[in-house]
Amino acid sequence: MKTIFAVNGPDLCPELFSYFPKSNVVHFDSVADLLLHLYTNRISGANTYERTLSLVIHQQPKRRGRSKPVGLQSSPASDAVLNKITTAELSHLIQKQFPTFSLSVTTPTDASKAVAHLLEREQLYSNRLVRVATWMYNDYVGSNEPYTGHESRPAAHSHANHDSYSPTCSANVYTMLSHLTRVRKRRKDQDSSFPSSKLISSALDLRKLINIPKDKLSSDHYWNLISTWDFCATSLSTSELIWCSFLILKKVAQDAGFEISDNNLFLFLLTVETSYHQGNKFHNFRHAVDVMQATWQLCCQLEARFKKSSSILLVCVAAIGHDVGHPGTNNALMCDPLSPVAQLYNKSSVLENFHTEIFSDLLQEHWPQILEEQSILSDTILATDMALHSQYVEQMDAGPSEQPNLLALVIKAADISNVTRPLHISTKWAVLITCEFNECAALLKRIKGNDTYESYMPECEEPMPDCVESILIKYPSIPQGQLMFINAFAECLFAGLAECFQELKFLHNNVKANKKFWEGKCK
Numbered sequence: 001m002k003t004i005f006a007v008n009g010p011d012l013c014p015e016l017f018s019y020f021p022k023s024n025v026v027h028f029d030s031v032a033d034l035l036l037h038l039y040t041n042r043i044s045g046a047n048t049y050e051r052t053l054s055l056v057i058h059q060q061p062k063r064r065g066r067s068k069p070v071g072l073q074s075s076p077a078s079d080a081v082l083n084k085i086t087t088a089e090l091s092h093l094i095q096k097q098f099p100t101f102s103l104s105v106t107t108p109t110d111a112s113k114a115v116a117h118l119l120e121r122e123q124l125y126s127n128r129l130v131r132v133a134t135w136m137y138n139d140y141v142g143s144n145e146p147y148t149g150h151e152s153r154p155a156a157h158s159h160a161n162h163d164s165y166s167p168t169c170s171a172n173v174y175t176m177l178s179h180l181t182r183v184r185k186r187r188k189d190q191d192s193s194f195p196s197s198k199l200i201s202s203a204l205d206l207r208k209l210i211n212i213p214k215d216k217l218s219s220d221h222y223w224n225l226i227s228t229w230d231f232c233a234t235s236l237s238t239s240e241l242i243w244c245s246f247l248i249l250k251k252v253a254q255d256a257g258f259e260i261s262d263n264n265l266f267l268f269l270l271t272v273e274t275s276y277h278q279g280n281k282f283h284n285f286r287h288a289v290d291v292m293q294a295t296w297q298l299c300c301q302l303e304a305r306f307k308k309s310s311s312i313l314l315v316c317v318a319a320i321g322h323d324v325g326h327p328g329t330n331n332a333l334m335c336d337p338l339s340p341v342a343q344l345y346n347k348s349s350v351l352e353n354f355h356t357e358i359f360s361d362l363l364q365e366h367w368p369q370i371l372e373e374q375s376i377l378s379d380t381i382l383a384t385d386m387a388l389h390s391q392y393v394e395q396m397d398a399g400p401s402e403q404p405n406l407l408a409l410v411i412k413a414a415d416i417s418n419v420t421r422p423l424h425i426s427t428k429w430a431v432l433i434t435c436e437f438n439e440c441a442a443l444l445k446r447i448k449g450n451d452t453y454e455s456y457m458p459e460c461e462e463p464m465p466d467c468v469e470s471i472l473i474k475y476p477s478i479p480q481g482q483l484m485f486i487n488a489f490a491e492c493l494f495a496g497l498a499e500c501f502q503e504l505k506f507l508h509n510n511v512k513a514n515k516k517f518w519e520g521k522c523k
C-alpha cells in the first residue's frame with residue numbers, strides 16, 4: 001500500500017503507524033480535493049489504483065442537519081454538499097465513479113483493522129497474474145496449487161472476497177463478481193438514497209483535468225486526427241483519448257438531438273475510462289476509443305442507410321462501452337476453470353453479457369436517455385462475441401433478405417478493424433493483442449499448477465519502437481499470428497461487407513494489402 005488518503009482531518013491512532021509510515025499519509029481538506037487527486041493520478045498514469053490496494057480514511061462530518069439524501073439535493077455550493085457526505089456515502093460514490101479501483105474507504109475507528117487487512121493481501125496482489133485471477137475467479141489467492149473452478153470450492157471459502165457493502169470497513173479488492181453484485185444491488189434497490197454522481201459534475205470543472213497542449217487544442221489538430229482511417233489511438237495519452245471521445249460523442253449527440261452538458265459528458269467519459277483496466281495490454285480504454293472512432297467512421301460512410309439519426313449515437317456509445325471491466329483474458333478462461341461470473345451467465349457470451357450489464361448501469365447513472373433503446377445497446381455489444389463470427393459471415397453471404405442488423409455488423413467490423421488500419425498502426429495493435437494472448441497462456445499454465453506466479457515476467461513493458469521493421473525484430477511471431485487471424489476471421493468478414501456495402505470496400509482492400517505484407521514476411 002503506497003498511500004493512505006486522510007480526508008477532513010481524521011484522528012489517526014498511533015497503532016496505525018506500527019503498520020504504515022506516517023510520511024505516506026496524504027491529507028485532503030475536502031472530498032472534492034480527494035476526487036481531483038484520484039482523477040489526476042489516473043489520467044496521468046501516476047497511479048492507476050489497480051496495481052496496489054489503497055485506503056481512504058474519512059472523517060465523517062459531525063453535524064449533518066439535512067433531511068433529504070444527498071443525491072436528491074441540488075445545492076449551488078455543491079462542493080460543500082459533497083464534503084458533508086457520510087463515510088458510507090463516500091464509499092458508495094467511489095465504487096460507482098471508479099469501478100475498477102481497489103480503493104477502500106473506512107472511518108478513523110476502523111482504520112487500523114483495514115490497514116492490517118489490506119497489507120495482508122497486498123503482497124499477492126502486486127503480481128499482475130494474481131490480480132487478473134482475482135478479478136476473474138474471485139476467491140483465487142494465487143496459490144501455486146492448481147485451480148479447479150468455482151463450483152468445486154467449499155461454499156464458505158468461495159465468497160471469501162465477495163465483499164458485501166460494509167460502510168465502515170470495506171476492504172475493497174476489485175473482482176468482477178463484486179462489481180456485478182454491486183450493479184445488480186443498485187438496480188434492485190433503485191437506491192436513490194446514495195449520492196448521485198451528478199454531485200461531482202456540479203462541484204468540479206472536469207474539463208480542467210484534461211491535460212492537452214494549448215496549441216493543439218486551439219487548432220483542428222484532434223478533429224483532423226479523428227476524421228480519418230489513419231487514427232492511431234496507440235500514440236495518444238489518456239487525456240487525448242478522452243478529448244477525442246468527447247469530440248466524437250458531442251458531435252453525434254448533437255446530430256441526434258440527445259442533450260448532455262459538456263461537464264456531464266466529461267464525467268461520463270471519466271467513468272468509462274475508470275471502468276476499464278488500464279493495465280490490460282489490449283482490452284483497455286484505448287481499444288474502446290479505437291473501436292468507437294472506427295464505428296463512427298464506418299457510420300459516416302453508411303449514413304444514408306440509417307433510418308434514425310439516433311442510430312449513429314447509440315452504436316458509438318455502445319462501442320466505447322463494449323468491453324468495460326474486461327479482465328484482459330477471454331471467455332474460454334472465464335469458463336474453464338469455471339468463474340462465478342461465467343456461472344451466472346450460464347457460460348454463454350460471458351464477457352459480452354458482463355460488459356452489457358455493467359455498462360447499462362453506468363448509462364443509467366450518466367446518460368439514461370441512451371437506455372431508451374436498450375435492445376440496440378445489448379444487441380450490438382453481444383455481436384462482438386467472436387463465437388458468433390461465422391454466423392454473421394454466413395448470414396451476409398446468404399443474401400440481402402438474410403442480412404444481420406446493420407449496427408451489429410458495424411460494431412463487429414470496428415472491433416476487429418485494427419487489421420484494416422494502415423500497416424504501421426495495425427502492427428502496434430498486433431503487438432498488444434499478442435502480449436495479452438501470451439499473458440493468458442502464462443496464467444493458464446499457473447492455474448494448472450505448471451509454473452509459479454513468482455516466476456512470471458511481464459512483457460511489453462517498455463515503449464514500443466515506432467517503425468514496423470524494428471517492431472518485428474522485437475516481436476518476430478507477429479507476421480504468422482496476423483496471417484492466421486486474417487485468414488481465419490478478418491478477411492471473410494471484410495470481403496462480405498465489401499460485397500454488401502460498396503462504401504466499405506476500402507476495408508477489404510486494406511486487409512488484403514496488410515495480408516500481402518505479412519505473407520512476404522513469412523516466406
Ligand SMILES: Nc1ncnc2c1ncn2[C@@H]1O[C@@H]2COP(=O)(O)O[C@H]2[C@H]1O
Binds near residue numbers: 386418419429430
Ligand atoms: N490484430 C489481431 N490479431 C489477432 N487477434 C485479434 C486481432 N484483433 C482482434 N483480435 C481477436 O479478435 C477478438 C475480437 O473480440 P475480443 O475483443 O473479445 O478479442 C479479440 C481478439 O481475440
